[in-house]
Amino acid sequence: MSDPMRIRAQVAGEKATVRVLMSHEMETGLRKDGAGKVIPAWFIQDVAAQLNGKTVMTAQWGPSVAKNPFLQFSVKGAKAGDKITISWTDNKGDKRTDEATVS
Amino acid sequence: MTTRRQMISRSAQLAAMLATLGLLPEAARAQAVAYNTAAFEAKTMAELMKALGASAPVESKDVTITGPDIAENGAVVPIGASTALPGVKRLLLLVEKNPSMLSALFDVTDAVDANFATRVKMGQSSNVFAVALMADGKVLFAVKEIKVTLGGCGG
Numbered sequence: 001m002s003d004p005m006r007i008r009a010q011v012a013g014e015k016a017t018v019r020v021l022m023s024h025e026m027e028t029g030l031r032k033d034g035a036g037k038v039i040p041a042w043f044i045q046d047v048a049a050q051l052n053g054k055t056v057m058t059a060q061w062g063p064s065v066a067k068n069p070f071l072q073f074s075v076k077g078a079k080a081g082d083k084i085t086i087s088w089t090d091n092k093g094d095k096r097t098d099e100a101t102v103s
Numbered sequence: 104m105t106t107r108r109q110m111i112s113r114s115a116q117l118a119a120m121l122a123t124l125g126l127l128p129e130a131a132r133a134q135a136v137a138y139n140t141a142a143f144e145a146k147t148m149a150e151l152m153k154a155l156g157a158s159a160p161v162e163s164k165d166v167t168i169t170g171p172d173i174a175e176n177g178a179v180v181p182i183g184a185s186t187a188l189p190g191v192k193r194l195l196l197l198v199e200k201n202p203s204m205l206s207a208l209f210d211v212t213d214a215v216d217a218n219f220a221t222r223v224k225m226g227q228s229s230n231v232f233a234v235a236l237m238a239d240g241k242v243l244f245a246v247k248e249i250k251v252t253l254g255g256c257g258g
Contacts, residue, residue: 060208063203064225
């Protein structure tokens with residue numbers, strides 16, 4: 001199981017800026033280890049964001065997204081106290097979902 | 104007495120039932136849009152647009168790509184894509200000289216701004232593209248060259 005995501009959602013005018021820092025190796029499948037063996041690919045494939053349980057954004061990522069991925073986007077109409085839920089699925093089927101409150 | 108075989112078959116049935124009942128909502132939602140493997144393996148813009156079923160892209164001033172001019176560390180290059188145009192369906196971030204062009208694909212809904220920022224790996228100095236797939240079928244892009252002093256994909 002991976003470490004929790006760090007999510008911060010702040011209201012700015014009529015929208016909320018959401019910043020997410022995920023904890024993931026994001027191996028490309030192209031690197032080799034010390035013995036010259038290829039390190040298998042391991043990366044986040046699907047990301048979804050929900051505002052109060054309603055999906056507002058989905059994304060698909062390739063292995064070229066950096067290690068411990070950062071994501072920033074803004075949600076329209078989010079108010080203080082709303083719940084932002086971020087979930088991801090990686091290519092090994094691991095999942096993680098974390099929630100934050102808009103402030 | 105319950106045999107091992109029956110047990111296995113029952114647990115499989117239960118899992119299937121839970122899935123259909125929507126008791127595994129995260130899994131169901133995450134899989135709603137199937138992962139586009141072909142797009143993520145595309146090596147050229149033409150291949151990529153074919154995999155996405157989109158037309159040839161046109162350069163546009165209304166799409167913006169943000170990023171540094173020079174990235175010291177190719178393993179972590181902050182880039183962003185945004186557009187103020189209405190009717191955006193998808194925003195893509197591409198790195199031209201990476202082994203696979205497509206880095207990230209964002210599905211835009213009415214509830215979010217067409218403005219995303221993330222960090223990508225770059226193997227070498229290259230052009231990066233922000234591509235907007237519009238609801239009316241138009242494909243618009245913006246391009247920026249980012250010089251990398253230390254590559255992030257080798258090893």
